[in-house]
Amino acid sequence: MAEQNPFTNIFSHSNSPPSNDTVFFSIYPDFSLNSTSTPITSQLQSLHIQILQTLSPYTSNYIWQHQPFTLTPTPTPTNPTTPPHLSGHLRYGDNLEDEWFVVFLLFQTSKHFPNLSIQVNDTDGEFLLIETAFHLPKWVNPETSTNRVFIRAGSLHIIPNSLIPDTRTPSVQESLILLSRPCNSDKTVAPERVQRQLESRLREYPDRAHKNVHRVRVRVPVSVAKVLKHEPCLISIAVEGFYDRDIDTMKFASKMERFLGGGVGGRGEELVRVVVRMSRAMYAQLMQQTFNAPKCYPVMPSRSDVSGYMEAELGMKIACGFEMIYQLKKRQGIEGKGSSWDAFRRSLERSGYFEGLLPGSKEYKRLMQNAEEYYKNSSLHERESAILSAPVRRIDEILALPESANDFKDQELPPSDDDSWLYGGEDELNAALQERQKEMELYNSKRKQKAKEQDGPSNGSDNFDLKDISKSMQAFVTKVASYEGAEVPDESNVKDVDFDVDRFMKDMESFVRRRGPEDTGSDVDIEEESPSDMEFDESEDEDDIAEPAVDNDEEGTAFMHSYSDALNEELKGSTLSNTFVRANEQYVKKSEGTSNSTESMEEDFTPVDVDFNLVKNFLDSFSSQEGLPGPASNLLGLMGLQLPPDASKGK
Known part of the structure; x- marks a missing residue:
């Protein structure tokens, strides 16, 4: 090789x-x-x-x-x-x-x-x-x-x-x-x-990659022009040094010791025009930040010369970036304390090397000095120093070449590339967003089409059947639920819930009998009587078993009538019944007397239209969302249904 x-x-x-x-x-x-x-x-x-x-x-x-x-x-x-x-x-x-x-x-x-x-x-x-x-x-x-x-x-x-x-x-x-x-x-x-x-x-x-490279005219000191001539790729570390600058590295730029010699006025060093190639991201990083030239920097053109001043200002940022990154890499190379040293120090801290001592204490400093000596004698230090010093060595070699300002004069330079993309990227962004939106719409339409092919409920906005809500909810309650969540109706091959109706009714009946009509105590301590929500002790029903046996069907029918009457009696004293729509859409009165009789008027609670009330409540909830995400649209979406927008809103 x-x-x-x-x-x-x-x-x-x-x-x-x-x-x-x-x-x-x-x-x-x-x-x-x-x-x-x-x-x-x-x-x-x-x-x-x-x-x-x-x-x-x-x-x-x-x-x-x-x-x-x-x-x-x-x-x-x-x-x-x-x-x-x-x-x-x-x-x-x-x-x-x-x-x-x-x-x-x-x-x-x-x-x-x-x-x-x-x-x-x-x-x-x-x-x-x-x-x-x-x-x-x-x-x-x-x-x-x-x-x-x-x-x-x-x-x-x-x-x-x-x-x-x-x-x-x-x-x-x-x-x-x-x-x-x-x-x-x-x-x-x-x-x-x-x-x-x-x-x-x-x-x-x-x-597209070549289009991403932006060419721009700049005015830079001769030393910077020499570096860019021989190593154009080093523009990346110059932009990095400028863009990631901090208080410490800005001190290097205030002196410009390497690229201007640290003298006032740049020791008479001229500004020469060169064309720099950089990525669009680099150009944006330089242009979008305000930075004042250090006192030792050569005199820049007047602001009245808009083009000349912009070229010199951009070149000044590049020159200061070179100075900051050069001095930073040089210091890191001498110390050899790059990422390897940081990793080495963190490993010492994790292993308890510093024994919980406070940073800055005398013993802590002693242990740190020992660690630094060990690191400097290791192969990691030598390798790290070589990596960090590589840009420094290359810049030193280029600056040692015998070139002057005359070598950069009288050159025909191509014009700067159009940078309108920096200020007018809205159209490109909107185009990208529209492309993603079309992709999402196509994906959703294919899902809907697939649902229709699988004989799923219709969810077209132009031909929506409200019966689908009731059917889907009925299918939903017959599905199973586990620690992973409830199964939605469009899932296939899911078994129904294993629910023993007879056992449930028997347990409910025995519970009511134990409580009895005379029991007016509170419901507290129910959990203390039974160790589990679904666990009942059959030994407590021995007295019930000793009673004369009756036909199971007749007993169940009597219990249901009693249970229904109790519920109706409770509802009479509340306004809950007013929230339901009934089969004949009106209340039927048992008594139509208009006198101020002491006899209270009793209402016959006609059957509630469960499907109609379900759909009505869904529509009310969906309408209250006003087009925003909410529980109704989320639940319907899981069932494969999508309601059309409420056309009455805003009218």
């Missing part, structure tokens, strides 16, 4: 813990599944070079937000269920285009190397499934998709339940073996609708 350029790792942060805006990817070649093959390390290195060469036309002129697309051979993974592979991760920050450009590169890799299986995810999980959520099989969810989603031969593959039940999470090795078998290629490929959704997102690349 050819010797690697030491400056290709300027952005390498292999020891840093990944942040929340990171995409991870792994490439598994089929030959890694065979441990008896030729030395795996040389094969991985050869594949590594071939992949980078294949992707070079797409990545050579692209400006990454934080770090470039890289791959690292892993010939001996720490996990025994993971075969040798190539892996990498990339922090995309505020530039989501970087993440999808990585996905495009991985699909291109799988097309050129069909014997590879590729995994890609981010801190949200399987974001490719999130993108295609409306088209996935019902069984696919975050719990069942682990180690089942791969890119292979230019298509997305999802290992189905027919090969591995969804009750079990396969290992990476097991999934790769299934994918490598030609007989399974048709079984694992994702549905056509899923493939089309991904293709519609990726078909704009690589043109």
Whole structure:
């Protein structure tokens, strides 16, 4: 393998813990599944070079937000269920285009190397499934998709339940073996609708990636112009230094020791015009922040020269960003206290090394000094220092080159790209939202159509049958409920509730007899008499059993009449009865006397129309929601019903 350029790792942060805006990817070649093959390390290195060469036309002129697309051979993974592979991760920050450009590169890799299986995810999980959520099989969810989603031969593959039940999470090795078998290629490929959704997102690349690069004219000190000339990709760390600045790093910008020598007026250093290439996200980060030039900065054009001042102001932000990140990396490189030191210190704290001492105390400082000495003598310190110092060393090398302001004069520079996208992105956002809305509407319409094909209740807004509410509720109450929730009517193959009516009526009757008409005591201590809500002691009914036996049917009928009369008597003294609509829609009076007789007028409670009252209450509740989400629409939605909007509102 050819010797690697030491400056290709300027952005390498292999020891840093990944942040929340990171995409991870792994490439598994089929030959890694065979441990008896030729030395795996040389094969991985050869594949590594071939992949980078294949992707070079797409990545050579692209400006990454934080770090470039890289791959690292892993010939001996720490996990025994993971075969040798190539892996990498990339922090995309505020530039989501970087993440999808990585996905495009991985699909291109799988097309050129069909014997590879590729995994890609981010801190949200399987974001490719999130993108295609409306088209996935019902069984696919975050719990069942682990180690089942791969890119292979230019298509997305999802290992189905027919090969591995969804009750079990396969290992990476097991999934790769299934994918490598030609007989399974048709079984694992994702549905056509899923493939089309991904293709519609990726078909704009690589043109979209190049469109994401913004060119702009700036006026910068000669030292900054030299760095951008030889390492244009370093613009990313300059923007990072400016955008993530704090009080400490702003002190570096106030002196500009490295790029202006710290003298007043920049020691006479001229501002030269250059064209800088950066991502749109970087350009927005620079433009949307106000920053005053330090006193030592060269004199900028007058504000009356709008174009010249904007070029110089943008260049000043870039120059200050270079100074801040240079000094920060230099200090971190000397100390070697990057992410590895932070991880080392946290491990000491977890292990109780500091013995609960207060930070700043004499003993705490002594233990910290011992820890720092140990860390400086470890290999972690040396490796961390080399990584952090890489940009510093490269900048020093460039600034040592014999170039002057004359080398940047009399150059024909292309004009700056139009930046109207920075201020007029509303149309693009609305277009994206409308596209998602159409996707949701299509998904909902297909669900409704499928419900109709399954002889479900009609839910069309133009031909809605109110009887469907009553039918669905009757179906609902016959379903079962468990710790997972109640079953909705459109579920199939659900058994009815096992309910013994005779036993229930017998228990109710015995309960009423024990209480008796003379029992006027309170209902407290009922729970003390019975250890369970559904548990009754039959030994307490011995006196009842000793009574003369009567026909069970006659006894049940007498009890129901008595129970009904008791309920009616209770309702007479309340207004609850007024809330129900009855079969003949009016009360029937037993007495129609109009005198002020001492005899009270008794009402004959005619049967309540249960279905009508149910539908009426549903409609009242739905109308009170005024189009907003609520209990009525939620419950009806679970039953597969969708009420049309209330046309009477607003009239």
